[in-house]
Amino acid sequence: MSKMQEFARLETVASMRRAVWDGNECQPGKVADVVLRSWTRCRAEGVVPNARQEFDPIPRTALDETVEAKRALILAAEPVVDALMEQMNDAPRMIILNDERGVVLLNQGNDTLLEDARRRAVRVGVCWDEHARGTNAMGTALAERRPVAIHGAEHYLESNTIFTCTAAPIYDPFGEFTGILDISGYAGDMGPVPIPFVQMAVQFIENQLFRQTFADCILLHFHVRPDFVGTMREGIAVLSREGTIVSMNRAGLKIAGLNLEAVADHRFDSVFDLNFGAFLDHVRQSAFGLVRVSLYGGVQVYARVEPGLRVPPRPAAHARPPRPAPRPLDSLDTGDAAVRLAIDRARRAIGRNLSILIQGETGAGKEVFAKHLHAESPRSKGPFVAVNCAAIPEGLIESELFGYEEGAFTGGRRKGNIGKVAQAHGGTLFLDEIGDMAPGLQTRLLRVLQDRAVMPLGGREPMPVDIALVCATHRNLRSLIAQGQFREDLYYRLNGLAISLPPLRQRSDLAALVNHILFQCCGGEPHYSVSPEVMTLFKRHAWPGNLRQLHNVLDAALAMLDDGHVIEPHHLPEDFVMEVDSGLRPIEEDGSTAAHRARQPASGSGPAKKLQDLALDAIEQAIEQNEGNISVAARQLGVSRTTIYRKLRQLSPTGCHRPAHWSQSRIGT
Numbered sequence: 001m002s003k004m005q006e007f008a009r010l011e012t013v014a015s016m017r018r019a020v021w022d023g024n025e026c027q028p029g030k031v032a033d034v035v036l037r038s039w040t041r042c043r044a045e046g047v048v049p050n051a052r053q054e055f056d057p058i059p060r061t062a063l064d065e066t067v068e069a070k071r072a073l074i075l076a077a078e079p080v081v082d083a084l085m086e087q088m089n090d091a092p093r094m095i096i097l098n099d100e101r102g103v104v105l106l107n108q109g110n111d112t113l114l115e116d117a118r119r120r121a122v123r124v125g126v127c128w129d130e131h132a133r134g135t136n137a138m139g140t141a142l143a144e145r146r147p148v149a150i151h152g153a154e155h156y157l158e159s160n161t162i163f164t165c166t167a168a169p170i171y172d173p174f175g176e177f178t179g180i181l182d183i184s185g186y187a188g189d190m191g192p193v194p195i196p197f198v199q200m201a202v203q204f205i206e207n208q209l210f211r212q213t214f215a216d217c218i219l220l221h222f223h224v225r226p227d228f229v230g231t232m233r234e235g236i237a238v239l240s241r242e243g244t245i246v247s248m249n250r251a252g253l254k255i256a257g258l259n260l261e262a263v264a265d266h267r268f269d270s271v272f273d274l275n276f277g278a279f280l281d282h283v284r285q286s287a288f289g290l291v292r293v294s295l296y297g298g299v300q301v302y303a304r305v306e307p308g309l310r311v312p313p314r315p316a317a318h319a320r321p322p323r324p325a326p327r328p329l330d331s332l333d334t335g336d337a338a339v340r341l342a343i344d345r346a347r348r349a350i351g352r353n354l355s356i357l358i359q360g361e362t363g364a365g366k367e368v369f370a371k372h373l374h375a376e377s378p379r380s381k382g383p384f385v386a387v388n389c390a391a392i393p394e395g396l397i398e399s400e401l402f403g404y405e406e407g408a409f410t411g412g413r414r415k416g417n418i419g420k421v422a423q424a425h426g427g428t429l430f431l432d433e434i435g436d437m438a439p440g441l442q443t444r445l446l447r448v449l450q451d452r453a454v455m456p457l458g459g460r461e462p463m464p465v466d467i468a469l470v471c472a473t474h475r476n477l478r479s480l481i482a483q484g485q486f487r488e489d490l491y492y493r494l495n496g497l498a499i500s501l502p503p504l505r506q507r508s509d510l511a512a513l514v515n516h517i518l519f520q521c522c523g524g525e526p527h528y529s530v531s532p533e534v535m536t537l538f539k540r541h542a543w544p545g546n547l548r549q550l551h552n553v554l555d556a557a558l559a560m561l562d563d564g565h566v567i568e569p570h571h572l573p574e575d576f577v578m579e580v581d582s583g584l585r586p587i588e589e590d591g592s593t594a595a596h597r598a599r600q601p602a603s604g605s606g607p608a609k610k611l612q613d614l615a616l617d618a619i620e621q622a623i624e625q626n627e628g629n630i631s632v633a634a635r636q637l638g639v640s641r642t643t644i645y646r647k648l649r650q651l652s653p654t655g656c657h658r659p660a661h662w663s664q665s666r667i668g669t
C-alpha cells in the first residue's frame, strides 16, 4: 500500500471511529474486526474519546507489591527486552511489559519516544487496559487474549493516535495469562511491528519462565527439526524425575498435539514412543545430547535434556574418575583420521574470530560440521543461521541476506525483514554453496565482513553485527577465481581457516558411521545393525551422495525391517541397489581417489536378480578376506556353509572380482 493509500485508509478508520463515538454503527469490513470489537467495548464502557490522559499510577505500595509478585516475569523479560533494544539500535521504538491487569512494569526504548509516551501516561505503574485507555495494543491484547496490532487512528483515544503498537499476551508455565509484551513506535514513521516478531519475543519470555519455574525438574527440549532445538521455537516439556509430565510450553503442545489440561495426565512414555529410563540412558550416551525419538502418532522429533544438569545420575557401581565431558564435535569423530584432523583444526579456530571455509563434496556433512562447531563455540547460546546461497533465487538473496526496511519495495506495505546476517547476530552465520554467490553480492558480503555492519535495503543506518562466519562449498574456489567468477579478496576474507571433509568413499570409519547413524535413527533402542553382506556392499559403493545418501539408505532400510534388528540386502531401497549394481568399485581399488566407475549395464533382469548379485559379491568378498576359508567366511556372513556353496554355484565362471589367490583347493574347507 502506498503512502497515499495508507493515509486514505487511516482517514476512513478515523471517520469510522468518529461514527462509533457518536453512537452510530460502523460499516463492516472497513475496520478490522478486532478493532471494531474493541471500539464497541470502549463505547459500552463509557470511555471518553477526547479525555486528557490522566497520570494515575497505582499507589506506591501497591506498585511495590506488584513488582514483587511479578519478579519472575520481569526477570524472564529483561534479557529479551535488552536484546530487542540492541536490535532496534535506537530506532524510534519502545518496549513495554505489563502485568495481567495491564499495569506497566517496564518501559524502555528510544528517548524521544519515551518522553512523548510519558506525556501520554505510558509509565511504570499506570494501567493500560481498555477501560482506562481505550483501544490500544496492550489493553486490546488483554481483553482479547491474543496478539494484536493497533495502528494510528485505530486507537480509541485521540491522544494515542500518534502511536503504532503491537502486543501479545504472555502465559506462565501453568497456562495462566500473566502479562503482555508490547512494541510501539510513531504511526507516522512506520507500520506496526509485525505480530510474529512480538510473538517470538513472547515465546522467548515464556521459555525463560519455564526454566526459572522448574529449576528442580527435568527439562526436555524438542523439535521436529534438530536445528530448532535450543531456539525460541523449541518445545519444552517439564518432567518429574519419575517421568511424569508436569507442564509443556505452547510450542511443545503444538508439536505433541496436546492441550495443557491433557498434559497433566501424561507420562513421558505416553507422549513419546520410548521408555523414560531408556531415553535418559540414551541421552547419557549421546555425545551431543541430541536424541531422535518418536512421538506417539509417528512424528519424529529431536530432543535433548537441559545441558549438564537434570539427568539424575545413575548410581555408580564403583567410583570411577570423572571423564571429561564430551564436546559437540566429538560426536562426529567416528575414527577417520581426516575427519579427526578437521575437528582438531576447527577447534583451534574457535573463539578466534577467524572465518572458516569448509570444503567437501555434496552431502559430506559440511553443514552438520558447522552446526557442531557452533555448538562448541562460546557463541553456542546465540543463533545458528544457515543460508544456502544456491537455493535462493538470485533476485531474492540480497534481501534475504541483508534484510529490507518496510516499504523498501514497490507496494510499500510489504513488511520489513531484518535479514539472515542480522538474525545471526551473537551467533554463527553459515553460508552454504558460497561458490554460487553472484558477483554483486560478493561485493556486498565483503563490505559487511569488513565493516561488521549490515545495511538493509531501503535502510538509512547500518546495523552493527557480531557474527562468526562459516562458509561451505563443494566447488573449487581457486579455479572460480581464475575464471573471474569469485572475488579473490573475498576468498581471503572467508578463508581464515580451510577445513576439508573427506568424501565417504575415502573414509576409513564406514562401519562405525553406520552404527552411529543407526543409533541416531532409532533413539538407540533397540540396537540395529547391518548384516556383513550389506556392509560389504557398502564398502564397495562409491557413495556419490556421501553421508546424506548413507543416512537415507539406512533410514529407508529401517522402515523395511519387520521384527528383526539386522538390515539385510533385501531391506535396501531398490534404487540404491540398482545404483550399487551399476557402479560397484573394483575390489582392488584402494578407495583413495576413485570416482564412480563408468556405469555398466545391469547384469540382472530385475531387482531380485540384482539382490542375488549383491549377495554373491558379499560372499566373494568374505571368502577373499578369509583367504578362501569357506567356514570362516560363512561364520563372518552369518550364513551356513551350504548357503555359500549354493550361491557359489550361481557365480559366473568369469566372476569379475574373483581374486587370484582364491584357490579351488581351499573351497570346501
Ligand SMILES: Nc1ncnc2c1ncn2[C@@H]1O[C@H](COP(=O)(O)OP(=O)(O)OP(=O)(O)O)[C@@H](O)[C@H]1O
Residues within 6 Å of the ligand: 331, 332, 360, 361, 362, 363, 364, 365, 366, 367, 368, 369, 432, 472, 474, 516, 517, 547, 548, 549, 551
Ligand atoms: N557426522 C555425521 N554423522 C551422521 N550423519 C551425518 C553426518 N554428517 C552429515 N550427516 C547426514 O548427511 C546429511 C547431509 O549433511 P550436510 O547437510 O551437513 O551435508 P553438506 O556437505 O552440507 O551437503 P551439501 O553440500 O549438499 O549442502 C545430514 O542431514 C545427515 O543426515
